[in-house]
Amino acid sequence: DAKTTQPPSMDCAEGRAANLPCNHSTISGNEYVYWYRQIHSQGPQYIIHGLKNNETNEMASLIITEDRKSSTLILPHATLRDTAVYYCIVRVAGTDMRFGAGTRLTVKP
Amino acid sequence: DAGVIQSPRHEVTEMGQEVTLRCKPISGHNSLFWYRQTMMRGLELLIYFNNNVPIDDSGMPEDRFSAKMPNASFSTLKIQPSEPRDSAVYFCASSPIRRMNTEAFFGQGTRLTVV
Numbered sequence: 001d002a003k004t005t006q007p008p009s010m011d012c013a014e015g016r017a018a019n020l021p022c023n024h025s026t027i028s029g030n031e032y033v034y035w036y037r038q039i040h041s042q043g044p045q046y047i048i049h050g051l052k053n054n055e056t057n058e059m060a061s062l063i064i065t066e067d068r069k070s071s072t073l074i075l076p077h078a079t080l081r082d083t084a085v086y087y088c089i090v091r092v093a094g095t096d097m098r099f100g101a102g103t104r105l106t107v108k109p
Numbered sequence: 110d111a112g113v114i115q116s117p118r119h120e121v122t123e124m125g126q127e128v129t130l131r132c133k134p135i136s137g138h139n140s141l142f143w144y145r146q147t148m149m150r151g152l153e154l155l156i157y158f159n160n161n162v163p164i165d166d167s168g169m170p171e172d173r174f175s176a177k178m179p180n181a182s183f184s185t186l187k188i189q190p191s192e193p194r195d196s197a198v199y200f201c202a203s204s205p206i207r208r209m210n211t212e213a214f215f216g217q218g219t220r221l222t223v224v
Contacts, residue, residue: 034212043113043200043215044152087152094206096165097142097213099152 003027004088009104012082018075020103022088025069030092033064035073036099037084044087044099047073078107115201115216122223127189130219133182134203142213143176143186144200152200158184159206191223 204213
């Protein structure tokens with residue numbers, strides 16, 4: 001019973017921005033949007049999270065729509081090392097954290 | 110901090126044997142999650158603890174699986190008896206519970222092969 005919907009795969013040219021969408025139309029008011037990525041068989045790695053304001057850190061930017069029903073993760077200058085599966089999750093701290101199928105991003109030279 | 114530490118990194122065992130996977134969360138974190146990852150089913154949440162108490166174990170596949178968290182710095186996931194279909198990568202993650210939500214950190218996983 002996934003709370004989020006993501007495209008199964010995307011390609012991006014190296015050096016260009018990668019924009020990964022996520023739909024979470026049933027998000028509740030106290031749920032945050034989290035993004036993780038998993039490179040090959042490593043453990044998932046946290047990227048960024050937000051509630052309703054746009055957020056930016058050294059890795060990425062997170063744009064959340066005003067109605068909070070969707071969001072976009074932006075990797076401003078994708079590199080080959082950004083090739084990974086990207087997961088969008090909605091949750092409240094202290095509750096379960098369930099992963100969907102994610103988006104497999106392939107950065108091409 | 111060394112991050113979330115899982116052991117062993119790799120485990121090969123024979124069907125029917127007992128397997129115990131171990132996890133040391135990050136100090137100060139009070140949520141702990143166990144996941145199983147396979148190609149077919151993706152990353153599945155098995156169980157999670159808050160303050161050492163199991164909150165939701167609905168993802169535990171069957172009675173052969175059990176998890177414990179005797180204290181804030183240690184958790185185990187046990188499979189007894191193990192079966193070939195239990196072969197997977199098992200991840201542990203920990204997270205603080207704060208008023209302002211924050212992220213979970215994952216271990217490197219234990220790759221379990223049951224032959």
